Amino acid sequence: MPQxxxxxxxxxxxxxxxxxxxxxxxxxxxxxxxxxxxxxxxxQTSEEGAPRAAGRKSRRPVRAGxxxxxxxxxxxxxxxxxxxxxxxxxxxxQGSNAEFSDAIGTVAKDIASGKPLHEAxxxxxxxxxxxxxxxxKAGEAGGFLEDALHxxxxxxxxxxxxxxxxxxxxxxxxxxxxxxxGAVGFLMVFFIPRFGAIFESMKAxxxxxxxxxxxxxxxxxxxxxxxxxxxxxxxLLWARMRESPAGRRVIERVKITIPVFGDVAxxxxxxxxxxxxGTMLRSxxxxxxxxxxxxxxxxxxxxxxxxxxxxxxxxQGRSLAEILRRSRYFPAMTVDMIAVGEEAGNLENVLITxxxxxxxxxDRAVRMFLSLFEPFLxxxxxxxxxxxxVSMLLPVFTLSSMIGR
Numbered sequence: 001m002p003q004x005x006x007x008x009x010x011x012x013x014x015x016x017x018x019x020x021x022x023x024x025x026x027x028x029x030x031x032x033x034x035x036x037x038x039x040x041x042x043x044q045t046s047e048e049g050a051p052r053a054a055g056r057k058s059r060r061p062v063r064a065g066x067x068x069x070x071x072x073x074x075x076x077x078x079x080x081x082x083x084x085x086x087x088x089x090x091x092x093x094q095g096s097n098a099e100f101s102d103a104i105g106t107v108a109k110d111i112a113s114g115k116p117l118h119e120a121x122x123x124x125x126x127x128x129x130x131x132x133x134x135x136x137k138a139g140e141a142g143g144f145l146e147d148a149l150h151x152x153x154x155x156x157x158x159x160x161x162x163x164x165x166x167x168x169x170x171x172x173x174x175x176x177x178x179x180x181x182g183a184v185g186f187l188m189v190f191f192i193p194r195f196g197a198i199f200e201s202m203k204a205x206x207x208x209x210x211x212x213x214x215x216x217x218x219x220x221x222x223x224x225x226x227x228x229x230x231x232x233x234x235x236l237l238w239a240r241m242r243e244s245p246a247g248r249r250v251i252e253r254v255k256i257t258i259p260v261f262g263d264v265a266x267x268x269x270x271x272x273x274x275x276x277x278g279t280m281l282r283s284x285x286x287x288x289x290x291x292x293x294x295x296x297x298x299x300x301x302x303x304x305x306x307x308x309x310x311x312x313x314x315x316q317g318r319s320l321a322e323i324l325r326r327s328r329y330f331p332a333m334t335v336d337m338i339a340v341g342e343e344a345g346n347l348e349n350v351l352i353t354x355x356x357x358x359x360x361x362x363d364r365a366v367r368m369f370l371s372l373f374e375p376f377l378x379x380x381x382x383x384x385x386x387x388x389x390v391s392m393l394l395p396v397f398t399l400s401s402m403i404g405r
Contacts, residue, residue, distance in 0.1 A: 002021065002022070002023075002024075003019055003020070003021050004019065004020055004021070004022060004028050004042055004043065005017070005018070005019045005042075005043050006018060006019070006020065006028070006032065006039050006042045006043075007039070008032055008037040008038055008039045009037065009038045009080060009081070009082070010036070010037050010038075016037060020032075028042060029042065038076075038077075038080045042094055043093070043094075060097060061099075062097055062099055062100045062103075062126075062127055064156060064159075064160050065160060066097055066100050067100075067127055067128070067132075067156065068153055068156040068157055068160065070091055070100070070104065071132075071149050071152050071153040071156065072149070072150065072153040073091055074087055074088070074091060074149055075145075075146045075147075075149030075150040075153060076146075077090065077091070078145060078146040078149070079146040079150075084111055084117065084145075085108055085111045085112050088104055088105075088107055088108035088111060089105075089108050091104055092104040092105040092108055100127070103124050103127055106120075106123070106124075107120040107121060107123075107124075110123070116137070116140055117136055117140060117145070118133045118134075118136040118137035118140060121133050121136060129296075130293050130296065131276055131280070131293050131294070131296075131297060132152060134280060134285055134289060134290075134293050135148050135151070135152050135279065135280055135283045135285060136148060136149070136152075137285075138280070138283045138284040138285040139283055139284075141284070142283075142284045144283075144284075147283075148283045148284075151279050151282060151283055152279070152283075154279075155275060155276070155279045158275065158355075158359065159272065159275070162268070162271075162359055162362065162363070165363055165366070166362075166366055169366050169367065169370050170370075172370075172374065173370065173373060173374055173377055176374070176377050176378065176381065177377070180377075180381035180384070180385070183381075183385060184384055184385065184388065185220070187385070187388050187389075188216060188217045188220045188221070188388075189217070189220055189221055189224065191392075192213060192214065192217040192388070192392065193217060193221060195392050196214050196217065196218075199214070199395055206394075206395055207391070207394045207395065209387065209390065209391035209394060210391045210392065210394055210395055212391070213387070213388055213391040213392065245301075248301055249301055249302060252300045252301055252302050253302050255300070256269070256300060256302060256303070256329060260369060261369070263365070264362055264365045264366060264369070265300070266300075266303070266329055267358045267361055267362050267365070268358070268362045269298040269299060269300045269303050270298070270303070270330065270331075270334065270354075270358055271354070271355045271358035271359050271362065272297045272298055272299070272355075273294050273295065273297055273298045273303070273307065274334075274351040274352070274354040274355040274358070275297075275351070275352060275355035276290075276293065276294035276297040277290050277291065277294035277348075277351050278347075278348045278349070278350075278351030278352040278354075278355065279348075279352070280293065280294065281347060281348035281351070282348045282349075282352075287314060287320075288311060288314060288315060291307055291310060291311040291314065291320075292311060294307070295307035295308065295311075302329070303329055306324065306327040306329060306330065309323055309326075310323040310324055319339065319342050320338055320342060320347075321335050321336070321338040321339035321342055322339075324338065334354055337350050337353070337354055338350060338351070338354075
């Protein structure tokens, strides 16, 4: 079990230092928290007490979860009264990811030189997007930075949780498609040609399923490089189409209008918009700035156009619900809830409620779709493999019956 040295702050403001053995750093932090002290610095040491080599930080890409944990920890440190520069320095030293630690270290240096936190974070747009920087800016201006960070951490956790559920739900169907395609490809390229040579030597009339399978096998065997090139070309063409404004608009309009999946994609985009807008309004970001940033969280240019129109209407003094009511894509019930929130002066809480409701609906819809799609996919794959196998056995049965006569 590794040994850690720590510096922590007591409730009365006193500073304590010590060493402790724990399974990992998270376990140590939990133990210190139960003892009523707040850790300022934690460092793993070897069994003999020598500091751990600094080169052990990983060079993996920074994940959204890393940013979320950093945000929560920074909010906790500020709430405990730790100065901002000191808190950033501690988190940079404790981080396990080298790239992220370097970025936080740079932010700490900018803070020491007098820059506000939101400007220092904006230097790393890949790690801290506009939504993040805007909420931090509002928190700094309003004097509630730790609360803004906690809200940001909660938003990021919810968003990542939904993405994780969708990825997990899609993993099994994707595995089925890959394995099924591989099995059919193996049969077509290696298994069926051997039967083809036998059937040709018999010079017998083959049943139509066998003819179809033999023709497909011959095509894949002769043009397999072209098939692989076409498969490799599809993602490139898709990426080029998405880069084109007109092509992206067509793709994303189809994405939110096709049956079943379209409703799920639309509700997911609206949930992200509502949660982003509600979180920023709670943090004191002006509504026009919030709309301009929250639209980007939707990730769909068709829906983003509706938000652009809503922003222009709000700028003219009209209500958000009034403009969204003209949209083809925002459900009437959602617009009605927004109208009630505006009238009651409680729009931010209503938006969070809408986001929570849609997150649950999306989760249920994905589960229901996959509960139907997985058996359907299994049946399709079994039918394809079964057709190939039966088509190869039919000539054998036909010849056997002819010999029996």
